[in-house]
Amino acid sequence: MAAPEPTLPLELGSLELTRRLVDIESVSGGETAIADAVEAALRPLAHLEVIRDGDAVVARTRLARERRVVIAGHLDTVPVNGNLPSRLEGDTLWGRGTVDMKGGCAVMLALAASITEPVVDVTWVFYDHEEVESSLNGLGRLARNRPELLAADFAILGEPSNGEVEGGCNGTLRADITARGRRAHSARAWMGENAIHALAPVLTRLAAHQPESIEVDGLVYREGLNAVGISGGVAGNVIPDEAVVHINYRFAPSRDAAEAEAVVRGLFPDFQVDIVDLAEGARPGLDAPLARAFVAAVGGEARPKYGWTDVARFSALGIPAVNYGPGDPSLAHADDERVPVEQIERCERGLRAWLTAS
Known part of the structure; x- marks a missing residue:
């Protein structure tokens, strides 16, 4: 007998919705079941127009307000590792996706159902494939194929931020730095050139590098440049003729892609540098009137987002965006992914106060 289709009764509230979302396994590439459940929950709501695009679900009000806001969250998770089903222990909910980012998605669902007359028009976006390569990202797909669905004056991404506003995000660059040598038998090493040894200056420069802290529109972003992998070697008795250090540069949103690339190439002018991934960051966007009103409504002080998030996709569309969701990003x-119940409830209260101006 087939298992029953998962359901998301929206009247249950954000905590129980978080549990139900977490218990629908949705590792990237397997989001259809959770997207079906989200669509089935939202489609009966008369105040929302619901649109399905692959495994992304878009639901929007059509109230002819002067301003429109996008509130977005991804439905996928990284692979499960013995952390499903969810469990509630005291005031903490445990399980894959509780932090990244089904708590935020649950808040979105609860508010989408219960706020029928928001003070701004709202587009709720639940999307797929965030945890994998950028080319598959559901929000990116919408931006390319259905940009009208993302048109807005301001955007909020429900990424974990400890229930506080985090403005913008750092950019990220990954590069391979290659050293070449000449193969030889290791018993006659003097006849070859060891490519792994030739990488020593690269590691020395990385270890000595002092990351900058750069103020951007009132928030200070800390950069980082690190080796994240190293590869090389042919066999246990062969001097290697090629070795590669894989590096990751997290750069402040004041730098564009060309500037970030120039920083890396400038540090290693005597090596082959191949850029393998590059995504610009997003400026905080906190000078926008809607952003200022949002920060005032939810309380607290805005902080910078050091990791890259999809706020950068909104920034590329000219839409100021912030991160705001329950859960500790670390x-x-x-x-042991887990989220305090208090943060889920606080984010729901904050967004509700702002969307209703209450």
């Missing part, structure tokens, strides 16, 4: 993808 627990995202961790096997």
Whole structure:
């Protein structure tokens, strides 16, 4: 007998909705079941127009307000590792996706259902494939194929931020730095050139590098430049003729892609540098009137987002955007992923106050 289709009764509230979302396994590439459940929950709501695009679900009000806001969250997670189903222990909910970012998606669902007359028009976006390569990202797909669905004056991404506003995000660059040598038998090493040894200056420069802290529109972004992998070697008795250090540069949103690339190439002018991934960051966007009103409504002080998030996609569309969601970002993808119930409830209260101006 087939298992029943998962359901998301929207009247249950954001905590129970978080549990139900978490218990629908949705590792990237397997989001159809959770997208079906989200669509089935939202489609009966008369105040929302619901649109399905692949495994992304868009629901929007059509109230002819002067301003429109996009509130977005991704439905996929990294692979499960013994952390499903969810469990509630005291005031903490445990399980894959509780932090990244089904708590934020649950808040979105609860508010989409219960706020029928927001003070701004709202487009709720639940999308797929965020945790994998950028070319598959559901929000990116919408931006390319259905940009009208993302048109807005301001955007909020429900990424984990400890229930505080985090403006913009750093950019990210990944590069391979290659050293070449000449193969030889390791018993006659003097007849070859060891490519792994030739990488020593690269590691020395990386270890000595002092990351900058750069103020952008009132927020200070800390950069980072690190080796994240190294590869090389042919066999246990062969001097290697090629070795590669894989690096990751997290750069402040004041730099564009060309400037970030120039920083990396300038540090390693005597090596082959191949850029393998590059995504610009997003400026905080906190000078926009809607952003100022949002920060005032939810309380607290805005902070910078050091990691890259999809706010950068909104920034590329000319839409100021911030991160605001329950969960500690340092627990995202961790096997002990967990979220305080208080943060889920606080984010729901904050967004509700802003969307209703109450």
